[in-house]
Amino acid sequence: MAVSRSSVRGFITLAMALPFAQGIDCNNWSMRYNKFLDGVCVCNSTVACDTFPNDYQKLSSGEAGIFRTTRDGERFRYATASFVDGSSSDADLIIDASTTYQTIIGFGGAFTDAAAINVYKMDDTIQKMILDAYYSKDGIQYTTGRIPISSTDFSTSVYSYDDTVDDFDMSDFSITVDKTSATHKLDLIHRVLDMTERDLSIFASSWAPPVWMTKENTTLNCHLKGSPGEQYWEALALYYSKFITAYKNEGINIWAMTTQNEPAEPLVKLNAWQSLRFTAATERDFIKKDLGPRMKADHPDLKLILMDDNKSNLLSWLAALEDSDAAQYVDGVGIHWYSNVDFPLGIGGSFSDLTTFHSKYPNVFMLGTEACEGYIPDWVVTSTGAGVKLDNFNIGWWRAHNYAKDIINDLTSFVSGWTDWNLVLDTTGGPNWAKNFVDAPIIVDETNGNEIYKQPMYYIMGHFSKFLTPGSVRLKFTAASGSKSRLSDVDWTAFLTPEGQYVAILFNKGNGEETVTILAPSAKLVEVVIRPTSIQTVVFNNVGKYHVTATMLAPYVLSTLAALLITTQRASATCSNWSTRYQTNLEGVCVCNATQCDTVSNNYTSLTTGQVGVYTTSKAGDRFTYKVVNVDSTAVSSPTYSIDVSTQYQTMIGFGGSFTDAATINVYKLSSTLQQMVLDQYFSETGLQYTLGRVPIGSTDFSTSIYSYNDVVDDFEMEHFSVAVDKSSHKIDLIQRVLKASSRDVKLFASSWAPPAWMTTKNTTINCALKGNPGEEYWEALALYYSKFFDAYSDEGIDFWAMTVQNEPSSSILQTSEWQSLRLTADQERDFVKLDLGPMMAKNHPDLKIIAGDDQKSGILDRLSPFEDTDALKYISGLGVHWYRDLDFFFFSLGGDFDKLLSFYEDYPDIFMLATEACEGYLPSWLGTGSGVSLTDADKSWSRAENYGHDIIEDINNYVAGWTDWNLALDTTGGPNWADNYVDAPILVDEANGAEFYKQPMFYIMGHFSKFIPAGSKRIEFPKTKTLSSFHRTAFVTPENRVVIQFMNRDSSAVTVSVKQTDSKTFTLSLPAHSMQTVILPPSTVTKIFSVLQLSASFKQYYNQLRDPNFPPATTPLHVAVLNNDFNRVCRLLSKGIVDIGATDQTGCSALNHAALLGHLKICELLIKSGANINLPAHDNSTSLHKAAQGGHAEVVQLLLREGVDPYALNKASRPHLIPFPSNCLEKGESAYTIASHRNHVQVAVLLHPYSVTQDKQHLE
Structure with missing residues (x-):
């Protein structure tokens, strides 16, 4: 079906x-260390090793088996x-x-001396545990094994199988050393072969020849005497052949050999151990003259693998394959991973080189012949470090991550298998005579001999080795x-x-x-x-x-995310909270460095009908975690929210931050790579996509000194005005880079903290007053000063959308610090706008919007003078609000002055409101979320993020059209700030080293709004049916016709809610404790625009325009509330007595006319009860009854008839309609009955039929 x-x-x-199953579960408790080893499975004499079920071999045709290993501790859960x-x-x-594609050879590890020594340090029970873990059916069932030909650095000394000088015939060749109790190497391999149920492909590799063959008389970074084809090279080929024969005589058949382990000369020799070095050309000649012929004669079935070196060398190591005489002996190429800059720098893995090689030599297999972790020095800060990190869970998992990433990408690049280095090491990462200690999947307790440690790398290996049996074919x-x-x-x-x-x-x-x-x-x-x-x-x-x-x-818990886990891949979209500077996990903080920074997916753009995209950020660690939820029609019992796209409110301007001097300084402390990362994080398509930017005019406290653009005293003409300081500080350059790179249009607005000192009464910019009065020379000069600023920036290709009159002009009673501040009374602000600033900008920058206020929202109703004066108001477009005096954040029950926003909007619906500044860390240390940065305090950091989310949502729900954060970036002191007024920011930079920056939870909360609510979005009605404490919500329709819903749960418990769409379908969400969720519905015809039942398209278009508070200017707050079907707001307006209930808008319609036409029955009842004239004609003589008949609203018609409306009234016959109806919508001189009949509104026509006789007679005449 x-x-x-x-x-x-x-x-x-x-x-x-x-339930997921597992043979025996993983134990983390270590007897030796007397603690839990997080992420490590410990096996000892009292606790058996975890094992893995093989039920997948019995799957029916109706089943699939699923194994999973996760960072948080699940190991092969089935x-x-x-x-x-x-x-x-x-x-x-x-x-x-x-x-x-390619056929799998297998996966395994190396039988080094160190591995054998470590196995045999254990008691018999533990030895068997190790072998079972790797080779039994309850383990990961390795199928390849590498055997060194004589010693390596992972031996306890340097040795060979023939130390007799010039024994060219190998008369004294012997592998006795491999049989002794010193290593037990042969015995170990025998035990493996006896127990394994799968065939084991063993290949051999040599590190160095006997010392007497070398030019330097040493095996360390040595070179063979003579040239290929001569006696020493022929002797070396015989030496290898003798080894293959000797092992065969012990019952161990060698499937393949490599020509030489890592023959390439390293650029830097940091360590020295046994290494024979030669070039690709030398290898070619050795194969065709010595090794190839010898093996063909003595061991014709042996596979010959060339190179056996780092895969980054692959495409420069083709000499043997380009020579037919050599190539005839070659079967494969061996690759290592050690020189891959993929892991410390995250820029590749040489995978493309593998694909290129395969396309050129499709019949030559590629095999991963060696890899391990712990080989990079600890001082390489972006690496997983050196040696064993048994008690470092973060690095342990990162190393496993590197294994998985390399194996799977090698396989998809035509590699046929992957062989780990040492099977087993001790807790020092040895033994290793050269002290070149590294890591291994299994570590043993060399001290007591009764405990082993299976690290995450072991389980990653098993996800491949257990299931990809030899002969498997890639599809x-x-x-x-x-x-x-x-x-x-x-x-x-x-x-x-x-x-x-x-x-x-x-x-x-x-x-x-x-x-x-x-x-x-x-x-x-x-x-x-x-x-x-x-x-x-x-x-x-x-x-x-x-x-x-x-x-x-x-x-998935972010607070325990692996240190440096994803720094191995650039732009991996994954958060790492390990800080190299602090050498710890910064809980709740995402750390970015030159190789890694998490990004935001754009998966929501591919949603289809019936799907809902959900992004979650939570205190528990989610950072833009994305999932898809399906909608259905199932009834739900959880609190339900209904989407009402037909009721729309303010148009959104955007979200963003400020280009302060401090932000610029901090960005430019970083490398060019990190600089671009910061900008991408805020402005790119994979970042938050900010659309607002605030630019200070002159200096602020977040500068390193006080300066202005014109310090020439009494230069009223601004002849010496210059923004050169903004060029030298990189501020202009930073803004230019943002405008060039941003994925969306960025609206810039400017704000001044203080004028030049010579304009002030006390020759200081700190809490200063301007000389004279508005309309006089100093005030006119200040207006010109601002105009010159816009001219200068325009010359640099930077245009401004708006400016505020003055940053925080009101005097502060609670002012605890002092910095640049011009103080203005409300009356001074009013007069400055109407006498100086307004006329100056209207003349020089007519498109620039002026924003009044730019101060604490707690005081907006006390500073209404600029809005009450029509001569000033004509220049003003918006009101700017800050949050710093809101008692909401430390006395939540007192609110956040959101009611004052609503009151302002009701009085001035044509003036947009914009949050122009906010930040955290501005309070005294003993109050609220305290002062300065909170980088190392996860609880405080999240509380600050919640304050952001709460304030943004409730601002928006009270008609604010955007929200601007303060500094885009600060350092870890919360500066620089010349006044020591340190605060916090969403992004902090490592000012000490310039090597990393820190994205705090505030960053992610900002992104939930800025990324998903683009400019032009409209807030829509989203009423809640049940009050939930500490729960906030708002909703929008975007210009792309997506519905976007924002939920914030500030409670310590999860909340389940259901959302009902306009088509009655629902979806249910679970909001984790202390979380933010953005919910996105794909574009739909239902969500496009407010629709009116049975009205023409042109009529809809007209009313959509009318719904915008900024159009038409004559629309009153009462009209706006009616058009948006906002019953509560109509109640408030009528109760205040501040509106004229009979006023008409520019269409000539009253509020009741509109309510009747739109069918808003409750509002019609309220308006009539409040004294609205039901027979008041509109411009065309149509009454509210005509409007209700036109809309087909029978209940409204019944109401009007009950209240005594004139049912015989005709609309005006001689005047055309202002509303652009189609020509057949309303005929001239029609009655309400005629209108209903023409529109086939049968129910309305029946109600009006008793009043039709006189109308019909007059209409026919």
């Missing part, structure tokens, strides 16, 4: 409700999922079994075109095994949960939900017509 995608996802929930039928049209990834596994960008942080590969099972491995290195739908070879679907930083292996048989559904549900 066919099942919808929403039904499929329902099956997912059901299927994955089954579940089964049921198949359901489905549609192939929803596929994200497609497995094409008809297209095959074509591609992303659908619409899913590539969304899945940029997911790596995947798929195979068909010799046992007939399909294996799909998915590794999510990103920050968000991803739902991936896979089209299986059966032409049915596999749906997998994967959580961040986790790996999942899905195994299924040839399922025919079935649909696999599986879920990866690992919990």
